[in-house]
Amino acid sequence: MAAQRGEGETTTTPLEPADRERARAIPEAAVARLAVYLRVLSGMADQGVTAVSSEELSQAAGVNAAKLRKDLSYIGSYGTRGVGYDVEVLVSHIERILGLTRNHSVAVVGIGNLGHALANYGGFPGRGFPVTALFDVDADLIGVPVGGIPVSHIDDITAVCLEREVSIGVIATPPPAAQSVCDRLVSAGVQCILNFAPVVLQVPDNVEVRKVDLAVEMQILSFHVARRADEAASVSVGNNGLGVDGMVIRP
Amino acid sequence: MAAQRGEGETTTTPLEPADRERARAIPEAAVARLAVYLRVLSGMADQGVTAVSSEELSQAAGVNAAKLRKDLSYIGSYGTRGVGYDVEVLVSHIERILGLTRNHSVAVVGIGNLGHALANYGGFPGRGFPVTALFDVDADLIGVPVGGIPVSHIDDITAVCLEREVSIGVIATPPPAAQSVCDRLVSAGVQCILNFAPVVLQVPDNVEVRKVDLAVEMQILSFHVARRADEAASVSVGNNGLGVDGMVIRP
């Protein structure tokens, strides 16, 4: 909706009605994997590979071959039985479904440790996500270029986001500021937010939020360490080699 | 089911076998949420809150109340019916299940844009994840302290990781180096890896990998933009300037 210019004509290449229905039905989990397939396929294309089978591609993407085929089937039937998939064709169809046929302007809010890293990162523009705006409250930062873009004051967020047609907002401020920054982004018309602050954001229904929570990631890893340690411990104590449900733990 | 003891009365082992069995059965998705609950609860504790109901906590964590209760039930029954949960009690039990009763040393490999941000980040040590080792190949960086820790050469990774008992390795190198760095971490005995490089890592079964893939996150957001735009487009045949839900889109 934010991408919608006036009425009728959009700059985005419209999907065929059939594709539109498909896109609506793609499971979230499959979308995430499609993005991974896309990267793997792009890499293959760069190396001159023109065709690939579901088996090869699934290996490279680290998933089950059947799952890969099912994922691809969500976007249509573009393979050739007995042969496999044409890399270029697959790339273009995945890009189309993911909405990568147009650029998505990114704004980063909070130009501290993380914000600097993000602003300097060269991987985004190349993939269709140019960083076009940076915001902070720190007076010493305003106007200073980071990664080639001068930092704007957070109070100008609405004007700047509208002017530069920002469609994705990245929050890299301290936790206490995150909700307020989020609200400002939303009122500036940004409907997609990537949040690095360890805070649960409240947003209206029409806004999509994804969070990257490193502490949570670490704690999940910690859980697995602990679980493994416990398993080892339970095996070393007068154990009979059987797990709780009778499965053999160690042959 | 999985929690039930073999046949008849098993010996009354005075350890905590119940918890061990429970931990094994916790769904991955629930573990991730437990980490979130823990953060919310810690915040509440800091503000002097001593008791909380599933309704309140679920609101704060942004999840369904029933789901929250089920998640908590995986770790045991520590609530009081008619009252709610004691914040301190819940915190300590979640910490125990997540293995946060001990510290987990973290090593960061690749001290570039992102590695610097991670090394300087103050949020990890406070939560039981002290960064104790940094690695890079760049000769100019070796010995230079970042966030108080001198950067070691990647070739010393095995010795340093063993000496500092590193249990989590964070990969922040360019994509081409990631697999090789991963292999080195694994042979240094690190069993948990957090990967920022947009690469699918191959590891043995006993190693746990979690990836943080910002490009994928952005592409998922892009997908939702596209989907929304399409929905709007399908409505906007003879559009009146109003979006699907009647909100003004952008003049």
Next chain:
DNA sequence: TACCGCTTGTGAACGCATGCACAAAGTCGG
């Protein structure tokens, strides 16, 4: 002590995602 109202903990139903297994559909060699 007995009752009442509130909140937990969980059995059960549901829905979504995964993985299997195979028919359909194509290629290629003869």
Next chain:
DNA sequence: CCGACTTTGTGCATGCGTTCACAAGCGGTA
């Protein structure tokens, strides 16, 4: 042109995760 071989696309079963709904349990109150 045909038949053997390869790989896709998908119906189906299975398992996991979410949600509902309510009995069980507890504190407060009379």
